[in-house]
Amino acid sequence: MIIAIKRGTAPEAVRTFIALLEKQGVKVHISEGASQTVLGLVGDTTGVDEKSLQAHHLVEKVIRVQEPYKRANRLFHPEDTRIDITGSDGGVRHIGAGYLGIIAGPCSVETREQILQVAQGVKQAGAGFLRGGAFKPRTSPYSFQGLGCEGLDLLREAKRETGLPIVTELMAIHQLEVFDEVDIIQVGARNMQNFTLLKELGHCRKPILLKRGYAATITELLMAAEYIMAGGNDRIILCERGIRTFDSYTRNTLDLSAIPALKKQSHLPVVVDPSHATGLSWMVPSMAKAAVAAGADGLILEVHNDPENARCDGEQSITPAVFAVLMQVLQKYAAIEGRAMYGRV
Numbered sequence: 001m002i003i004a005i006k007r008g009t010a011p012e013a014v015r016t017f018i019a020l021l022e023k024q025g026v027k028v029h030i031s032e033g034a035s036q037t038v039l040g041l042v043g044d045t046t047g048v049d050e051k052s053l054q055a056h057h058l059v060e061k062v063i064r065v066q067e068p069y070k071r072a073n074r075l076f077h078p079e080d081t082r083i084d085i086t087g088s089d090g091g092v093r094h095i096g097a098g099y100l101g102i103i104a105g106p107c108s109v110e111t112r113e114q115i116l117q118v119a120q121g122v123k124q125a126g127a128g129f130l131r132g133g134a135f136k137p138r139t140s141p142y143s144f145q146g147l148g149c150e151g152l153d154l155l156r157e158a159k160r161e162t163g164l165p166i167v168t169e170l171m172a173i174h175q176l177e178v179f180d181e182v183d184i185i186q187v188g189a190r191n192m193q194n195f196t197l198l199k200e201l202g203h204c205r206k207p208i209l210l211k212r213g214y215a216a217t218i219t220e221l222l223m224a225a226e227y228i229m230a231g232g233n234d235r236i237i238l239c240e241r242g243i244r245t246f247d248s249y250t251r252n253t254l255d256l257s258a259i260p261a262l263k264k265q266s267h268l269p270v271v272v273d274p275s276h277a278t279g280l281s282w283m284v285p286s287m288a289k290a291a292v293a294a295g296a297d298g299l300i301l302e303v304h305n306d307p308e309n310a311r312c313d314g315e316q317s318i319t320p321a322v323f324a325v326l327m328q329v330l331q332k333y334a335a336i337e338g339r340a341m342y343g344r345v
């Protein structure tokens, strides 16, 4: 249930009203917009009398929320959410609410030279964040599983050298112990409905990049975000990374329509991963541009200094040179739409 408070109501009066609502056994989520305060009621609202609320002198409107997701719902938070992340260089990067966040780097951290070279390359081209997997979810147990803690050490070194905040995947909650210096925690497609993991991440204070499962609906993705938000962590970045369809020409099928759909339903920023969506490096720049044109708040791209010899996902990795050309086009796209590229700090 959503309650829009009349414009101009004193904050003290709103607080008293919230206390009254909480006495009825519901939790109240407050969204203070530039012009209006909106209260979102979560929990069991059956005991709340809608008619008497509607008659309350502070209330402008009461709306019943049909969707099962509440905190992730745009009705609860009409304005776009902006996620702010400070790099070790002191620069603040924003994602969402008019800011494009570009995350780039290899599928997995392989060697010191590899991660440092790619990190320098993407930074020079204007990326805002460095990605790199240390713990990799591989379909085969015999494939390279990532360097684990050693990979995290190398990512930390790349972070120190470039100032770029780092994004890496967490597969099990105990790994949080070694994620201290990780700036954005990625939850992979395979773990999108690992509810135990999602609940634990709800208690964590770091932003979460939540990737859509390859057979997950828009509602299921938003429910996964809701799991994390219900625990108190509302810094979620949604990620469309392709879904499984009948066609095998591309690795997955990029669901571009997920971008406007998610942004209509939710206030959370939406980024797109054209690398895993297509599986084909030559297609990545086109799909990256399409995603930004469709309203994405950012991209996560696999970039490798030597794609042919990559230990993981080389066929979908672009080189730093291709990334640099793409970034120049994206800067222009962002400018046309009056959106800022946070990357240059």
Ligand code: PEP
Pocket: 107, 133, 137, 169, 187, 188, 189, 190, 211, 241, 273, 276
């Ligand atoms: C990745 O980004 O490294 C990855 C494994 O992606 P996904 O979970 O989308 O397959």
Ligand code: MN
Pocket: 107, 108, 276, 302, 312, 313
């Ligand atoms: Mn990959």
